[in-house]
């Protein structure tokens with residue numbers, strides 16, 4: 001593909017996949033070019049192209065029935081829906097056996113925010129001596145609800161975050177102007193996400209000071225908004241916002257502040273869940289004191305949704321409902337994907353090969369300090385920076401011409417989100433290409 005003057009988005013839109021020929025981590029385009037896929041469609045992909053176990057599920061009668069017989073699962077579910085849900089719960093974060101399924105990541109966020117608001121609203125009413133059930137409120141208060149004046153509750157999100165493109169999610173998204181321009185958003189408070197340096201170990205002291213500042217800013221917001229705060233929403237690694245990592249201590253601090261404020265901790269694992277960090281859920285690496293209240297999934301699970309602790313059970317039917325709460329066919333693929341991740345030991349594989357990949361990126365950053373910096377990663381959530389946006393794009397184009405398809409994030413970061421099956425040999429091949437590109441650019 002001639003990539004010369006095109007920007008990265010145009011290049012990706014011109015790259016049309018031949019998914020009959022693509023296999024494993026090899027993406028073949030319709031012109032017959034073969035790329036090592038370190039992009040996986042913004043982390044949607046998990047087991048590579050045409051995995052035999054997923055093909056077998058997709059060819060099963062059960063899958064065909066699930067695809068052609070749409071059911072409104074909350075009202076009149078098909079029996080296989082319960083089997084799939086039970087199966088998925090085996091992979092739920094510890095202590096979170098409630099599951100709610102929708103179609104996309106942003107819908108998962110939207111509904112997790114609703115769950116946080118509903119539980120918070122009930123608690124607030126009951127604490128003030130009112131009814132838990134909003135339908136028992138006096139008529140004028142019910143009218144106020146219908147006229148959009150029923151609640152002043154807020155969700156706190158972080159600077160640089162990306163949570164999706166529907167209205168609630170977008171109100172918590174602060175990564176790029178283009179996502180939000182001209183769209184009115186809820187004026188909810190925004191806490192600063194720590195601007196850490198990498199490798200995390202080298203900048204530990206500096207980063208600890210930044211994280212302490214960020215936590216203190218969050219605490220101030222929680223104090224200021226007091227009982228209005230229904231939840232704090234945060235990504236375990238800010239992905240679209242530039243692959244920004246914070247330490248386990250930081251996340252423990254956020255949880256402690258949520259506990260003190262009596263609000264929900266809502267983790268957005270849409271991009272970080274499903275094994276890409278080397279654990280099924282990235283927050284497992286944070287040593288949290290107890291389960292978060294709500295964990296949102298998407299991407300690799302082939303549908304959106306959230307897991308919740310029992311205290312975030314929504315009691316009244318109809319408050320959380322969509323015509324199709326969960327697509328059976330997608331859910332079957334999700335379950336088979338997670339089973340393969342477990343049975344083929346892919347979490348350990350991602351940890352081991354991811355550490356090797358990161359060590360390789362660190363070596364490149366040492367070798368080409370004027371071009372590459374800030375190598376960072378957890379498992380296969382990998383990134384590094386270039387000095388400018390133009391240089392980053394140039395780097396990505398050169399890599400693409402040499403057959404390595406990495407992607408961008410933030411203003412000047414290269415992001416890698418390989419399929420979980422990427423082998424050590426393929427990592428070495430990628431590192432060889434990135435080395436050649438950096439050498440070329442360093443002149």
Ligand SMILES: Cc1ncc(COP(=O)(O)O)c(C=O)c1O
Nearest residue numbers: 104105106162163164270271298
């Ligand atoms: C962290 C995070 N949350 C939410 C979303 C939204 O997911 P979707 O695009 O499936 O709606 C994304 C998508 O990139 C994401 O990275």
